Amino acid sequence: MTCEAHRDDVLDVLYGEADPAATRRVEEHLSGCRDCRDELDGLRRLRGDLSEWELPASLRGSRAIPSVFRSTWWRPLAAAATVLLALGGALGLSGSELRYDAGRVSFRLGRAPVASAPAASPGQDLERRLAALEARQEEALRTIQAALASGSGPAAADQLLPRMERLIADSEARQALMLDARLEDYADRVDRQRRYDMAQVSAGLSYLDGKTGLQVARTTELVGQVLQASQKR
Amino acid sequence: MSIDSKAAVLWPGASYPSRVGPSDEELVETFQGGDSAAFEVLVRRWDRRIQGLIYRVVGGEEEARDLCQETFLRAYRGLGTFKKEARFSSWLYQIALNVSRDRLRRRRLRNHVSLDELTEESEARWAQGGPTALDLVESRDLSRAVAVAVAALPDEQREVIVLKEYEGLTFQEISQVLDVPLSTVKTRLYRGLGQLRLHLTRQGIRGAAPVPAPLS
Numbered sequence: 001m002t003c004e005a006h007r008d009d010v011l012d013v014l015y016g017e018a019d020p021a022a023t024r025r026v027e028e029h030l031s032g033c034r035d036c037r038d039e040l041d042g043l044r045r046l047r048g049d050l051s052e053w054e055l056p057a058s059l060r061g062s063r064a065i066p067s068v069f070r071s072t073w074w075r076p077l078a079a080a081a082t083v084l085l086a087l088g089g090a091l092g093l094s095g096s097e098l099r100y101d102a103g104r105v106s107f108r109l110g111r112a113p114v115a116s117a118p119a120a121s122p123g124q125d126l127e128r129r130l131a132a133l134e135a136r137q138e139e140a141l142r143t144i145q146a147a148l149a150s151g152s153g154p155a156a157a158d159q160l161l162p163r164m165e166r167l168i169a170d171s172e173a174r175q176a177l178m179l180d181a182r183l184e185d186y187a188d189r190v191d192r193q194r195r196y197d198m199a200q201v202s203a204g205l206s207y208l209d210g211k212t213g214l215q216v217a218r219t220t221e222l223v224g225q226v227l228q229a230s231q232k233r
Numbered sequence: 234m235s236i237d238s239k240a241a242v243l244w245p246g247a248s249y250p251s252r253v254g255p256s257d258e259e260l261v262e263t264f265q266g267g268d269s270a271a272f273e274v275l276v277r278r279w280d281r282r283i284q285g286l287i288y289r290v291v292g293g294e295e296e297a298r299d300l301c302q303e304t305f306l307r308a309y310r311g312l313g314t315f316k317k318e319a320r321f322s323s324w325l326y327q328i329a330l331n332v333s334r335d336r337l338r339r340r341r342l343r344n345h346v347s348l349d350e351l352t353e354e355s356e357a358r359w360a361q362g363g364p365t366a367l368d369l370v371e372s373r374d375l376s377r378a379v380a381v382a383v384a385a386l387p388d389e390q391r392e393v394i395v396l397k398e399y400e401g402l403t404f405q406e407i408s409q410v411l412d413v414p415l416s417t418v419k420t421r422l423y424r425g426l427g428q429l430r431l432h433l434t435r436q437g438i439r440g441a442a443p444v445p446a447p448l449s
Contacts, residue, residue, distance in 0.1 A: 007419070007423060008416070008419050011404075011419050011422060011423060012404075015397065015404075017403060017404060042430065043426060043430075046426060046429060046430050046433070047398065049375060049379060049433060049438055050379055050383075050394075050398050050429065051398075052375045052376050052379055053289075053376050053379035053380055053383070053399075054376055055285050055288060055289075056288075056294055058294055059281075059284055059285065059288055059294055059297060059298075060281075
C-alpha cells in the first residue's frame with residue numbers, strides 16, 4: 001500500500017481514535033517508511049504549537065448569556081424596584097411636596113415651580129456638581145434619619161420639613177443635570193454615526209465612480225476597434 | 234458552580250440524577266415539556282464553548298459575544314421543533330457555524346467596499362477580525378502566530394481544524410455537524426494541517442517544521 005492509502009489511519013492514530021486494527025496497520029507501515037514517521041512526528045509537534053493558541057482573557061472569564069435566558073426569580077423584584085425608582089423620579093421631577101406633620105409623613109402630588117437647574121457642562125464640571133449634590137443629599141438623609149430615630153416630636157418635625165424639601169430640590173437638580181448630560185451624549189453619538197454613514201456613502205460613490213470610469217474606458221476602446229474595423233473594410 | 238449543582242439550585246426537588254445531572258437531550262425534553270428554565274442550564278453548559286468556537290472561526294471578541302447570543306437565540310426559537318434523534322450539541326454547533334458563516338460572508342462583502350474608504354471606523358472594524366501580519370511580526374508570539382495561521386485557512390478547513398483541535402470532537406461528530414462524509418472531514422483536516430505547518434514554518438515557528446532527512 002502507498003503512504004497516501006495510510007493517511008486516514010495516521011490521522012486516527014494522531015488523534016487517538018484508531019481501533020486496534022488501524023493502529024497495527026500504521027505501525028507496520030511506519031516501521032518501513034521513514035517519510036511517514038517524520039510526517040507523524042511533524043504533525044504531533046504541530047498539534048503542540050496549535051495548543052498554544054489560547055482564548056483572550058476576556059472570553060475565558062465571561063459568559064455570553066442573553067438576558068432573556070437568565071433565571072426569572074429576580075424579575076418580580078426588579079420590576080418592583082423599577083416601579084419604585086420611576087415613582088421616585090416622577091415625584092422629584094413633578095415638584096411634589098413631602099410633609100412631616102404631627103408625627104405622620106405625608107406627600108402631595110403637584111406641580112410646584114421647578115428649580116432652575118443650571119445648564120449641564122461636560123466632563124469634570126458635571127461630575128463635580130453631581131458629586132456635590134449627592135453629598136448634600138446624603139448629609140440631609142443622615143440628618144433626617146437621626147432626627148427620626150431620636151423621636152423628638154412635632155418641634156423636631158418643623159425643623160425636618162425644610163431639610164426634606166431641600167432634599168427633594170437637590171434631587172430634582174441632580175436628575176435634570178443627568179438628563180442633560182445623557183441628551184448631550186446621545187446627540188454626540190448620533191452625530192458620530194451620521195459622519196460614519198456619510199463616509200460609507202462617500203466611499204460607495206467613489207467605488208461606483210471608479211467602476212463607471214472603467215466601463216466608459218472599455219466602451220471607448222470597443223468603439224475605437226469597431227471604427228478601425230469598419231475603415232479597413 | 235458546576236452545571237450539576239446549578240441544575241440542583243434551579244430544581245431543588247427535581248428527580249435528575251445528582252451525580253451526572255440531566256443530559257442535554259433530557260433538558261431539551263424538559264424544555265419541550267414547557268419548562269423554559271431547562272434552557273438556562275443548556276446555555277450555561279454550552280455558552281463558553283460556543284463563544285470560543287465562534288471566536289476561533291470568525292475572530293473578534295465582541296463579535297464572538299454577539300454571535301454567541303445570536304446562536305442561542307436561534308436555538309431557543311428552534312428548540313421547540315428539535316428532533317430527538319439528533320444530538321443537541323451537534324445541532325448547536327451547526328447553528329453556531331451557520332451564524333459564523335453569515336457573518337464572514339457579510340464581512341467580506343463589506344470589506345470589498347471598505348478597501349476604498351479607509352475611514353478610521355472601518356479600519357477599526359477590520360482590525361477586529363483578528364491580528365494582522367504586522368502584529369505578528371511585531372509580537373513574535375506563538376499564540377498569535379497560530380491565530381493568524383488559522384485565520385488564513387479556507388473556511389472549510391478552518392472549521393474542521395477548530396472543531397477537532399479546540400473543541401475535541403471526534404471525526405464522526407464533525408461529520409455529523411458539517412453533514413459531510415467522514416473521508417471529507419479527514420481530507421479537509423489533513424490539508425488544513427499541511428497549510429498550518431507551511432504557514433508557521435514560514436513565520437519561523439520551529440516546532441512545526443518537518444524533520445530534515447539525515448544525510449546518508
